[in-house]
Amino acid sequence: MRFVVYGAGAIGAFVAGRLHRAGVPVTLVARGENLARIRTYGLVLKTPAGEERIGVEAIGPDELEKLDAGPDTMVLLAVKSQDTLEALQKIRRALPEPTAVACLQNGVENERVASRFFPAVYGVSVICPNVHLEPGVVSGYSHPVIGILDAGRHTGGTITELRALISGFVKAGFASETVGDIRAVKYGKLLSNLGNVVEALCGPAALDGPITEIARREGRACLVAAGIAVDERPDRGLILTPSVVDGRPRPAGSTWQSVQRGLDSTETDFLNGEICVLGRAHDIPTPMNALLQRLIRELHGDRGRIGSFSEADVLALAGVRVPTGVRAPAGGRADRD
Secondary structure, three states: OEEEEEOOOOOHHHHHHHHHHOOOOEEEEOOHHHHHHHHHHOEEEEEOOEEEEEOOEEEOHHHHHHOOOOOOEEEEEOOOHHHHHHHHHHHHHHOOOOOEEEEOOOOOHHHHHHHHHOOEEEEEEEEOOEEEEEOOEEEEOEOOOOOEEEEEEEEOOOHHHHHHHHHHHHHOOOEOOEOOOHHHHHHHHHHHHOOHHHHHHHOHHHOOOHHHHHHHHHHHHHHHHHOOOOOOOOOHHHHOOEOEEOOEEOOOOHHHHHHHOOOOOOOHHHHHHHHHHHHHHHOOOOHHHHHHHHHHHHOOOOHHHOOOOOHHHHHHHOOOOOOOOOOOOOOOOOOOO
16 A cells, blocks of 8 residues: 655654655645745655654645556554645645545545545544654654554454554554544544643643643533543553654654744644534533633633743632642643643
8 A cells, every 4th residue: 555644744754754764655745835845955854863864755735647657555643633625625635536645634624525525534543742843854762663553444444454453563563553443543532532632731740730630521521421432542552662862852742842942823723622613512621621722722822821821820710729749830741731
């Protein structure tokens, strides 16, 4: 199978680079300075094992139509959820139908949107402690298992195609297995991602604090009310071994990285916002998730405001009594995303 990886961030570029390194046919779709760096100098992959420069084929979104895509081509969608619709529209215009799409993304909305355009859609649960802050460079912080990419059929598709996807991931060095109910696993991953925004607002040390705990409590209540099956698979991530790259641990997760890169949006509206959607539909209060969704907008495009909210401030704004000892964090680390 040939893969087209659409999105060259912390996940997409890393997956494309590892697939190319393993001899799997792959094309990476990137933009702007990121694309220019990869084309000129190659894609730089950093891991605890060292640094490699990968000569993966890279094109811009407007060059998709030039690809010789056949029935054995699968698109691996690796953009943030807020960019999914635009990406899918470009893919549909450029590539012949039917096209299979696998969503290597957080949240649960991406597969549903992709199913509007394409007959075969696969969900992929991604657990990869990676970082992308510099054009053309991606760092992966787990070794020897570099990441987990478990996949399942969301809409249509075939077992043969799914096995080919899993095989490609395994060849590239990822732990990957077939999931019977990928929707339940993606909802479980959604719960774990509800704290991503907290790293950006309050600093990485606040990730496992009371704000995240409350957000997840609201999330579980909404999922129960909606009758949605959830598979959190708590032991799956234990096969990863977080380490250091360039002598430093991973600074923080994907939302923190988006703000650090000065982007004007994050995927919070599709993570914490998903809980708010369910809460409104089933009359379950979600004040913490709604607050986090609102506060992160104040940081968009302003990396200087990372960590500018104290945990006490956020808890107070949510109407929660501040626990003794809660204060503004001075730093920390996060090894999951």
